[in-house]
Amino acid sequence: MQDKKLQEKFLKLITVNQNIIHKICYLYGKTLEEREDLYQEIILQLWKSYPRFKNRSCFSTWMYRVALNTALTKTRKPSLFADVEIRSIIEEEVNEFQQNNNEDIQILYKAIGMLKEVEKAIILLWLEEKSYDEIADTIGISVKNVSVKLVRIKSKLANLIEKIQ
């Protein structure tokens, strides 16, 4: 009975904040299949660690932490069919972008997609207006390192956006 109540509460919170998972899956999953796998894995990890969430931070910050950790530590198996995969990625992206009219967001996602894995995580947290302390705590580096990394990442991102436009 308690488990069911906990699950209901958990599902409500996830439904309200599910965009966090979509954003992370979109950035870290190269194909539709990978994104779906990652989505499932993130939900399972969130559910597994939810009993340990003690409201020390706000739910969205905790959710970002778990989701980013899952995405960054999930390893891909080597694929012998890389060319086929790349073709399917391009087709899926063309279809998805055609459905969406937000050009700025499309460009931003494309540019963020070209960054390294940890850089994506840091810039995503910055875009979500998390404080330097929160970013440092999530990533596990010092606040000074966060500020140094952010300067570099922002400069790299700005250059990528210029190239894409």
Place this chain on the structure above:
Amino acid sequence: MNEIKLDKYKNAWKMKSDSFFRNNKLSDSGIKNFLNGKSRDISKLYKRGLIVSITFISFIAISLISLSLLFSFKQYILPLVLLGISIISVIFQVRLLHRIPKYFLVEDNLKHLLEEKIYFYKTHYKKSILIGGISAPLFFLTGMLFYFFFVYGKVRIFALDDYLVFGVGVVLSYFITVVSQMWQFNYQLKQLQNCLDELNDEIINNLSIKKHKINKMRLVIMSILALIIGILLFLYIIWR
């Protein structure tokens, strides 16, 4: 110029990033379906792989026991040796199974989580590949024994050709199994290592800067000491 550009995109993100996924939004029941799926976390996959390997080698062990009973007294040394190897590898794998961390604390900070997973890969996972690779040659040799029993009724005397063929078969089966799994293992380990290196590169730079500053300070102190000693010696020589 770059700051202004990024502010424009940051504002766009603030206002439109959520609506970008309006077609992908799931209901409570949609999300609940994901909870019924199986986790593909590395420790869970590894555990399942170990259980399959233990089951497979146990099946080979049972086949070898039944084969030993069929063969005459002089002939069942080889099946017994193979049975011994099977039992030892099962024991090793069961011990490894008990050492798997129950779960990685996914709400830990990223750096610590990466370090834990890399440690897991380098210790438990690598060992299990080397031990689990034994299943291929065991399967090959058990098959060979069954063939001999049903065709000749005994293990016939080997000629040099037989040693060569079966020896190559055993080595090749172990080699192929281990190499293919190690290739996958190295590929996956590299992904985690790259992430950790990316996190640590600022820390490494800071450490080397600190080291450089300490060395510079040492050099300055030694130069001052050398100068003082030199002046004192000079004064001593003059006043003597």
